[in-house]
Amino acid sequence: MERKRLGPHGWTSVFSLMRDGKELAAAIRANQADSLVPNAIDPYLQVIEDSNERCQFTGLRLMDVWRYFRYNWAMPYNSVPGRSMLALVRDAVAPNHPIIGIAALGSAIVQLSQRDKWIGWTSANFVSSTQDKPTIALARWVPRQLETLTQSIYKADLIKAGHVTYRELSRPTEDSISRLLAEAKIAWELHRRFPHRSKHKPRSYDDRHWKREALTHLFRAKRCETLAQLLQVRRTLNELNYEPKVDSLQALLAHAGGKKVLEALVRASKAEHIGIDMLDITICGAVPPYNPLLAGKLTALLLCSPEIVQAYARRYKDAPSIIASSMAGRTVHRPPRLVLLGTTSLYGERLNQYHRVQIPRGVAGAKETIRYAYLGESVGYGSSHLCAETVRELELLLAQSSRGRRVNSIFGEGVSPRLRKIRDGLDFLGFPSDRVLNHGNPRLIYGVPLALNFRGVLVGLEKNPRYILPQRGSREVSRAIARYWGSRWLSPRVERRPELLDIVAVNDIRLPYQHSARVDLPGLEEDALPLFA
Template structure:
């Protein structure tokens, strides 16, 4: 009996069927067959690299072939495995060798892409500029001056004990801000130290804040640690469950709700729908004022409009938050946003019909009934997502960078930097920076400038490794230790769950650029423009689009299998209620009236809790003594890489 070969799977893994002409498919198979017999993954990647053709944006097959080889090179460098069976290729996730810890294996994979970044000409010029000595205020200075000299730090420890380190926050307000001690741009200082880390640095769109932690105890105020806040990742299931932005999260809450809590929940869901409708320009679509008690006719009008507008929407207009107020109406009436408004309104009206028919006399039963049916869950999801869209871009941020700079890493400067993310000084700086900033998407949907409240109530982050982070695990501040008289006992990092293991960090910028050129060639336009309004995670969407164009299993290849722990910090006792729209004003754990004083209290807590014990350890003192600034400098590392 003839055995049938399943061309879609090999040993339970998705097979790879690239969309190539037969000529280039033969070329690819020849290269991969040789690569399969090369036992060392790095040597396998080198073989692939030597066969990558020069860019050719005229021949679509050359572009596809080149993109495939670039991708295979990246995967092999990260330890992915290649299998060819009956002429069909499959790629398997990296398998950690038995003699190497998963953390070490993943670190090595990340380090390769980071080292590739350091090879670029622009970064080499930047590093040279930062390390070059120059005159400033009559003194010879460079980036070395703000790396703590070992002997000076040890001398201060011997003389002052835990008071040897006097931390303070320096929040970078502008790209033009300069360091008073060296004249270097503060953002360049931040960037230099970020480049010393294992994880390659990728700029993130949206809101951001860059932060230095400095040491007042020394002449040049050396950098203890660096941090950055960025716009929150939109979709993290375990975090959204915890906050209550998912039907699953709501179902768990309903099990313990009383009637009053259920009524508050229904009111917030209903109000979220009403508020979302009110924030969308509709008169060009419906030509009349909306009556929320009779919305079925509006659904018919929008259905008709969308039926006539079946062609793919063009890219959204390019517009920034500082655009002139008169621009927003033109943006709102553009084909992209007209269609986006119609789709959003139709979904909101469908939800409104359900809420209009709810029996609010028995709110708990009404909620339970909605959760029992798929249509009810869909309506709840629409309301929850409406609320989430309103809050996630303004009232929460992610800690995207947080850690210590040597030699302060030996003194747990990373924990200090993490603790300082809770300081009211950060919250006040965030509010001051964004309290007047116009929201691009909200303004484009309404046709006029929209400014959202910037009360920061929640911070999220993830560990670098699946084993968690010693910097975040169980890191809390007892509120009483800061002299606060509140009913809340502690503020800090809580583990919320794990990520699903999807990401793009192991795919190189060169490959991403090739995908961008390929998809532009195939579709006749750029399908991902990094423009506000077209969606989240532009890098992820671009890579997924490139994989789809190549005929590759995108879900399989984007799932790198390295899960991370998700952490969250509630900065207010009612943070989740505020984010769900159930309460209007945050009840912050820490006193907001004197941010600098609260920062000092956090630093004092760190000195007493960790630093005082750390400096009593002879092994730690010896590690500090062995720290060599010259070996730490990036210029030396770049020279070694070359």
């Protein structure tokens, strides 16, 4: 990356994508406060939509450019299973359009109680809101959701084996539910003993593959469990002669098993939407020399742009939903409708780059204010303080133990496989896993609604998002967001603290490259003692 190579416009390297600090500081000083954007800095968003996509100025792969600048972060980068998207924020005013900031979006964390409560995904919250306001929309949602979920499960093998009958699908009995749960227990045990990871690696994404996937021990267990839960819901509705009316919904809430019905349906609805209609911001920040100028906030603001929504839709419009397809035994396409972003701060300090970040109503055509809403603190629990070698040794220990490895990192096996592996290994060694995994570094949790009806979409009450920002003319919307950042954050920052421009000016792209964006590789001292003698 740092070696010069012949690009489309001459000799270039990754240093060609770093802006000279002296030139940037001079450009800011030479322009009026209200014209810094776009005269001194002209930001735009570039989503990396193809792993082989190259920079038009340097010829470098954009993926490699993103990875290079990612090495400036304090935390090591771990890939997240599921969906992902990378983006660069670039500066059109300077030669080669240098990098202002980088960002990454990935599949959302499944278990996050503060966020789930805010959305309405927790059982208690959903039941409480339904009791407070039982609407006709909710009354109709109950049977519709049940029917949709039931139809999404492959059942032919279960019927053939006698675990359930066609009649019991509409008129379930306690015995049919017990048979399914018993079969689920057997299938789980077989999966733990014979995980067969190779069977879960797709050779093709056609219906034959998804049928084979549905018949594996893992998804047979999941299908039996899920179908048993849904049949219990149907059994309760049958007892009440439920109809899609408010009176029936109120009767359901008054029934002894009514709350469990709603809990099961909202849990299934969360599972259906969390991997499709929301993403987490996993990386977001500025690259020197822009970081003293609050370009991290610029990057955070641009992630709300319709360019992100549309790039996500293009990337995944034809992608099969892996777990849904494996449960259905056929290809299932769920339209990607990005309505919510979530993220956590790197540290537990309230004054971070997400603090007070918002796009006010009217700016860039926003119908309402888009803000990074503070939702609470995480409990400071996880595995970020444990190195990869420790995890590998624990995995090896579990594989060689008589109990076997219960977590095999197969997609669909369960949430947080890394964390569960570590916990299993620590428990096997007799270590107090709760204490070891409590790193004591709580993080602040934020939610960023992109649609007015994001809750309705994520619960399954509504299909079509009503986006806050206009979806037409997305590039112009991004430019308007950048201009707002210039007037709200950049200009006041420079006026209030002019000495920051001296810090910016230190970054020199001339040899020997005294630039803070350059990755500082750790050296190995010859006289260093070995860690283990």
